[in-house]
Amino acid sequence: MIRGASLRGFARVVEELDGDPGEFMGRFAIPWQALTSEEGLIPITSHDLMLDAVARELRCPDFGLRLACRQDLSILGRLALAIQASSTVADALECASRFLFVHSSALSVGVEPDPRGCREVVALTYRKDLRESPYSPQAMELGLGLFHQVAMALVGSLAGLRAVELPHQPLSPVSRYTNFFGVDVKFGCPTAALRVERRLLDEEFRSADAVIRRLAVDYLTSHHTDPERxxxxxxxxxxxxxxxxxxxxxxxxxxxxxxxxxxxxxxxxxxxxxxxxxxxxxxxxxxxxxxxxxxxxxxxxxxxxxxxxxxxxxxxxxxxxxxxxxxxxxxxxxxx
Known part of the structure; x- marks a missing residue:
């Protein structure tokens, strides 16, 4: 499952493409309430299949990236509070990694060694568990695009972003990706990732608040159980x-x-x-x-x-x- 908030902005983007959002949502059995509910869950397979269908039928290969531009950290609900109140990028990533299952148990983020072997670089990875649902190129671009947007908003800039990696081949002209991310983009890679300079992990947030973070984490811990348990x-x-x-x-x-x-x-x-x-x-x-x-x-x-x-x-x-x-x-x- 995935929170319906992941479709925030969906109807507006589809209408701008002269499509009928209601027809797509009806076809994939996704209720209209999913667009307004903050806590409602929908099947992630239906969610992802719909994104791919919209991109294909409305001839909009960059649909996932367009939708990412209409969203921000707030689609994560209460998890967003904990992330915003974190003290550093590393602290925020640890929180996101620990609790992203609240948004969808099929998705995960993490910090891993650079796949290119650069010691001063780390990979901020974004994964979908393919045991839970099949791979979707549009959903992957939506997720990684939003990951990039959120990082930009929290840090102020991503001057330390070295490159972006995607598992699939380009759906749009490569220039669309480089314009969106501002750096070189590699395709056909093992994992979706933002390759950033390691020093960025120590960047401090202006929005840091230890009290709010503790309250948000306490709420998430008491109201949600890690599916792995x-x-x-x-x-x-x-x-x-x-x-x-x-x-x-x-x-x-x-x-x-x-x-x-x-x-x-x-x-x-x-x-x-x-x-x-x-x-x-x-x-x-x-x-x-x-x-x-x-x-x-x-x-x-x-x-x-x-x-x-x-x-x-x-x-x-x-x-x-x-x-x-x-x-x-x-x-x-x-x-x-």
Whole structure:
């Protein structure tokens, strides 16, 4: 999932391109409330597929970068307070890395050694967990573009920015990227990153406030649980990695997690969920991924999403989205 605030500015940019934001949101089953809700969550796969579809159908290859220009740190909600009140860039990055799961558990930022081997340079990385959702070029450009915008706003300038790296090949003319980031941009890299001089980590923020930061961190800690500490997270990953190859049985997953099935059921109940609920969510996510991002025959999609046959897939897809798998594939791709 991802917070609906990630779509702030979406409707205005689509309208400027003579598109209909309501049509796109309806096609991807994203409610209009997502554009105004600060805390509402939407499926990140649907969110990302919609960004790619808008860019493709409205012939706007730099859509992600355009949307990044309409956003700022405030889309992170209460996490933004903790970041702004941090004392240094390093302090802010540590906070963002620790709590970005509040915005989306599929996304992460970090500070890593320079991929080019320069000792005086570090990489500020931006990643999406592909176990949770497929790669999206537009969503990646939105995220890294916003990361750059936020850093500029907090530090005042990025005179120490050496280069930018993106995993995919350019969607727009390379000059569009260099004009946006102000430095050289490399493509086809292992990880999306801003390569910056190490000294920037020690830059102090004018907005630093130890009291506000402590209050914000205390709130985030008390109101949100890191998904890595939840049994349901590990059940979801176990199912996502095994559906289509092994039976979707609680006993099998319990063995993978070194638990008794009754213990697993009890732990999931404590997290206000169940094995059946997680299985349904995983099947839905995998079905959407394979139907919309591949040309696999629907019988093969059914097997890979853990259904006994194509009929089971069809019944489930109609229950989830009110259409057949073929209709969902055409709808998402914008084809007749």
């Amino acid at each position: 939840l049994v349901s997270t590990h059940v979801r990953r176990a199912l996502a990695g095994s559906l289509g190859t092994t039976p979707a049985a609680i006993g099998h997953v319990a063995r993978l997690l070194a638990m008794h099935p009754r213990t697993l059921q009890r732990r999931l109940a404590e997290e206000s969920t169940s094995f059946e609920t997680i299985l349904e969510d995983v099947r839905q996510d995998l079905a959407l991924r394979y139907i919309t991002t591949t040309d696999l025959p629907l019988g093969q999609v059914a097997a890979m999403a853990g259904f006994a046959d194509q009929s089971g897939l069809s019944h489930a897809v109609r229950r989830w989205w009110g259409a057949s798998p073929s209709e969902v594939r055409r709808r998402v791709r914008g084809t007749s």
